[in-house]
Amino acid sequence: MRKILLVETKLHLRQWPTMVFTIGLPLALLLALGSIPDLSAPDPAMGGQRFIDTQLPAQMTLLAVLTLACTVLPAVLVTYREQGVLRRMSTTPVPRGRLLAAQLIINLAIGTVSVVLLVVVGNLVRGVAIPKQLPGFALVFLLGSAALLALGLVIASVAPSGKSAPGIGSVVMFPLMFVAGMWIPREVMPDALRVVSDYSVAGPFAQALRDTWAGHAPQPLHLVVMAAGLLVFGGIAIRLFRWE
Amino acid sequence: MKVIEVRNVHKRYPNHVAVDDVSFEVSDGEIFGILGPNGAGKTTTVECVAGLRTPDRGTVRVAGIDPQQDRDALRRVLGAQLQSAALPDKLKVWEALDLYASFYPDPADWSELIERVGLGGKREERFGELSGGQRQRLSIALALVGRPRVAVLDELTTGLDPQARRDTWQLIEQVRDSGVTIVLVTHFMEEAERLCDRVALIDAGRVVATDTPAGLIAQVGGAQRLRFRPTAPFSDDLLLALPEVSEVARSGEQVVVTGTGDLATSVMLTLARHEVVPADLRIEQATLDDAFLALTGRKLS
Numbered sequence: 001m002r003k004i005l006l007v008e009t010k011l012h013l014r015q016w017p018t019m020v021f022t023i024g025l026p027l028a029l030l031l032a033l034g035s036i037p038d039l040s041a042p043d044p045a046m047g048g049q050r051f052i053d054t055q056l057p058a059q060m061t062l063l064a065v066l067t068l069a070c071t072v073l074p075a076v077l078v079t080y081r082e083q084g085v086l087r088r089m090s091t092t093p094v095p096r097g098r099l100l101a102a103q104l105i106i107n108l109a110i111g112t113v114s115v116v117l118l119v120v121v122g123n124l125v126r127g128v129a130i131p132k133q134l135p136g137f138a139l140v141f142l143l144g145s146a147a148l149l150a151l152g153l154v155i156a157s158v159a160p161s162g163k164s165a166p167g168i169g170s171v172v173m174f175p176l177m178f179v180a181g182m183w184i185p186r187e188v189m190p191d192a193l194r195v196v197s198d199y200s201v202a203g204p205f206a207q208a209l210r211d212t213w214a215g216h217a218p219q220p221l222h223l224v225v226m227a228a229g230l231l232v233f234g235g236i237a238i239r240l241f242r243w244e
Numbered sequence: 245m246k247v248i249e250v251r252n253v254h255k256r257y258p259n260h261v262a263v264d265d266v267s268f269e270v271s272d273g274e275i276f277g278i279l280g281p282n283g284a285g286k287t288t289t290v291e292c293v294a295g296l297r298t299p300d301r302g303t304v305r306v307a308g309i310d311p312q313q314d315r316d317a318l319r320r321v322l323g324a325q326l327q328s329a330a331l332p333d334k335l336k337v338w339e340a341l342d343l344y345a346s347f348y349p350d351p352a353d354w355s356e357l358i359e360r361v362g363l364g365g366k367r368e369e370r371f372g373e374l375s376g377g378q379r380q381r382l383s384i385a386l387a388l389v390g391r392p393r394v395a396v397l398d399e400l401t402t403g404l405d406p407q408a409r410r411d412t413w414q415l416i417e418q419v420r421d422s423g424v425t426i427v428l429v430t431h432f433m434e435e436a437e438r439l440c441d442r443v444a445l446i447d448a449g450r451v452v453a454t455d456t457p458a459g460l461i462a463q464v465g466g467a468q469r470l471r472f473r474p475t476a477p478f479s480d481d482l483l484l485a486l487p488e489v490s491e492v493a494r495s496g497e498q499v500v501v502t503g504t505g506d507l508a509t510s511v512m513l514t515l516a517r518h519e520v521v522p523a524d525l526r527i528e529q530a531t532l533d534d535a536f537l538a539l540t541g542r543k544l545s
Contacts, residue, residue, distance in 0.1 A: 003346040007339055014334040084329035091294055091324040092390065093316055094347040 004094075004102045012106055022067045023114045026060035030118055034126035046187050053129065054210035057122050059182050062206045064114040065145045066176060068107045069152035070169035076103060077156035078165040086243045096243060104149055111145050132215030140212050140223075144205030147229035151201070153237035176202040198222070201229035245272045247394055247425045248293060253302035255288050262288040263299070264449030270394075275416065275426045277440030277457075279433065279532065281542070285449040286429045287327055290396050293427065294324045307393055320348065323392035325383040327399045327429075333372030337363055337382055340371065341389055348390035361385045361415060377408030384415060388424065395419065398429040413439055433532040443532070447540045461530045464538035468529050470501040470511055472522030482518065486510050 012019060030052075033039055039051035046055065077100070080086050090096050122128035131137035155172060159165040177183075179193065180202035186194055197203030204222030211218045248270035255263040263285040270276040278286045291297040292304055295311030295318045304311050311318045331340055341358060345351035358364055361381040366374065374382065380400055387395050397416065401409040416439060420426050430436055436443050437457045445452040445460065453460055467490075480492040483501055488510050491502040499522075501511055508527055515522055537543055 003343055007335070007343050010339070011332050011334050080332070083331070084326065085331060087296075087326055088329035088331070088386070089347075090296060091319065091322075091326065091329075091387075092344060092347040093319040093349075 001098055001102070004098055005105060008099075008102045008106055009109075012110070018072060019110065022064060022072060022110065023117060025067070026064045026114065027117055027121060029063070030057060030060045030122055030128075031125060034122070034128070040126075046185055049214070051185075052122075052126060054213040055181070055185050057118055057128055058206050058209040058213060059177075059180070060118055061115050061141070061209055062180055062182070062202060063177065064118070065111050065148050065205075066173050066202065068111055069145075069148040070155060070173040070176075071166050072110075073103060073107050073149060073152035074156040074159055074165040074169050075162065077153070078159045079162040081156075081242065081244060082162045084244070090243055100153070100241070104146075104153075107149055107152075108142070108145055112141075115141055129213070131213045133212040133217065136218060137209065137212035140205070140208040140218055140226075143223065143226045143230065144201070144208065147201050147226045147233060148205065150230050150233035150237055153241065154233050157237055157240035157242060176200060179203050180206040182206075199225055201226060246270065247272050247307055248276075248427065249303070249305045250289070250293065251303045253289065253292055253299045253304060255285075255292060255297060255299050261449055263292070266302075266444075266446065266449065266451050268444045268451060268454055270425060270427060271442075273420065273423060273425055274441040275420050275428055275439050277436040277443035278427065278429045278446060279431065279436040279440075279443050279536075280446035281431055284446045286431075286446055287398055289446070290324075290398055290427060290429055291326075294322060294326075294396055295319070296326075320390065321392055322394045322396065323387035323390055324396040325380075325387040325398060325400060326396075327402075329383070330379075331371040331382075333370060335371050336367070337369050337371070337374070338367040340382060341385060344386045345389045350391060352389050352391050354385070354389055357385045357389060360418070362411070375408070377404050377411065380404065380408075380412055381415065384412075384419070388419065392424065394425045394427065396427045396429070399431070400428070401430070401432065401435060409435070433536070437532050445532075445536055445539060447536075447542065452536075452539045457532055460532060460535040464530065464535045467502060467504060467534075468507045468527060470499075470508060470522070470525065470527055472499055472525040473497050474499055474515070475521040475523055476519060478515070478518055478520050482514060483511060486514060 033056055034052045042048050042050055086096065089099060119130060123130055155165065155169055159168050179197045179200045181189065181197065186197055186207055189197060198221060204225045208218035208222045246269045251267050253263055253266045266285065266289050278289060280286050288297060292299045293306060293311065295315050298312055306318055307321045309317045309321065337358065341354035345354045358367060361384055363378060363381055366378060371379065387397065401412050404412065413435065416426060428440060440457060442454060442456055443460060444454040453463065455463065483489045483492050488505045488507045489501055489503040493500045512522065533543065
């Protein structure tokens with residue numbers, strides 16, 4: 001398992017433009033949007049919070065995780081299936097689930113690097129506070145990322161080819177970003193949309209990140225929805241994943 | 245001793261029967277060929293042997309192991325190079341071997357294996373940069389890294405240029421000499437004739453015949469043909485009197501003699517006795533292609 005992890009990590013690093021994009025885009029957006037004076041002023045619509053306090057960094061964290069889950073992970077796995085990498089591995093004594101596990105761990109690690117950079121750079125350059133409920137924040141991050149990566153496995157299961165995987169990923173990713181409040185903060189959403197958001201896994205993820213960032217406990221409903229997402233997507237992926 | 249036993253294997257896919265009824269046995273240390281046209285069911289057959297597919301009927305045993313019952317044990321004795329099974333483009337040669345070696349309890353020394361398959365100078369090369377022949381060599385090395393008793397090689401030389409193909413054949417013979425039993429799937433008649441100790445001819449999901457390449461050719465009569473341009477005139481009856489000769493035909497200056505057995509020797513001796521020299525002599529022997537044609541009524545390729 002150590003060797004699979006090592007090799008897959010090397011392969012990811014050799015795809016460095018993808019990594020730079022995945023980690024760099026949310027970071028660049030945080031820095032750029034964080035420099036807009038209006039967004040660093042208290043906003044009554046957000047209960048007096050500044051846009052850059054929790055909304056912006058939480059959405060950028062979500063962006064990084066969704067990029068990994070909806071495009072990076074499915075692209076790698078579908079290409080592996082297409083090229084017969086999974087098939088070849090099936091002829092060896094290694095349990096083939098190990099490769100999937102390695103991919104999940106690596107993507108979780110990349111997501112972690114990304115969120116640590118967002119927190120640290122946001123704090124140093126834009127004065128964004130370090131998440132005040134740090135253990136809760138870490139837990140929410142891991143749970144939400146795991147649930148969305150499981151969704152990525154479902155995309156990898158149904159995508160017919162390596163070329164179609166990123167397209168399907170985008171079709172899933174943009175509506176999720178929308179309901180999670182990327183463009184309309186959840187505070188100003190119409191009630192009906194916020195209900196949809198509450199059950200969209202990505203919405204609970206973003207809100208729970210914001211809650212813990214501000215020092216509050218995450219809402220139980222949001223934790224339950226994320227855990228349910230992990231179980232449901234994980235179950236579907238196990239049933240549907242094709243090795244060739 | 246039988247290393248592989250396949251009995252009455254039948255496998256159907258949703259829309260068609262891939263393998264109708266296939267049986268064969270492979271002895272320890274031989275190169276066993278599975279030869280047939282595209283779509284004959286060769287790959288499905290070896291996938292059943294390699295435990296990647298479950299036959300609908302019939303039994304498979306590899307070194308006494310039932311591939312369906314004990315996949316782990318099977319994978320320790322059987323290495324496979326499958327058709328269209330690539331590696332990530334950015335994976336280096338040594339990394340691939342190092343990785344695959346880590347999958348086995350008692351792997352071969354992979355740095356020695358790299359030399360053996362002739363990739364010593366390519367250790368740092370990435371898979372995507374290798375030529376077709378080099379990729380196949382790496383594939384063979386990966387199939388061998390677990391020290392298997394049996395190696396299944398599927399369509400190994402398809403798409404290779406003639407030189408790379410001959411190099412690969414040589415490598416396969418070396419592997420066999422090191423004691424590994426080889427199952428070679430191919431649709432190249434020449435490859436089977438050159439490499440295989442025994443061949444199963446497969447057509448439309450059934451084994452048409454199993455024998456040595458020479459035996460298969462002999463089964464269909466083993467006709468030979470001599471073509472030459474005689475330097476002096478002679479009568480056809482001279483050759484027709486020979487027991488080996490069945491037919492003498494002339495077209496222009498050229499004489500074509502068809503027959504069996506030790507045809508060339510007896511025709512040459514007779515001509516020499518009558519001071520006729522066969523110029524531009526060519527000997528055409530029946531091939532596995534002819535055997536396949538005679539057995540199935542269809543051409544191999």
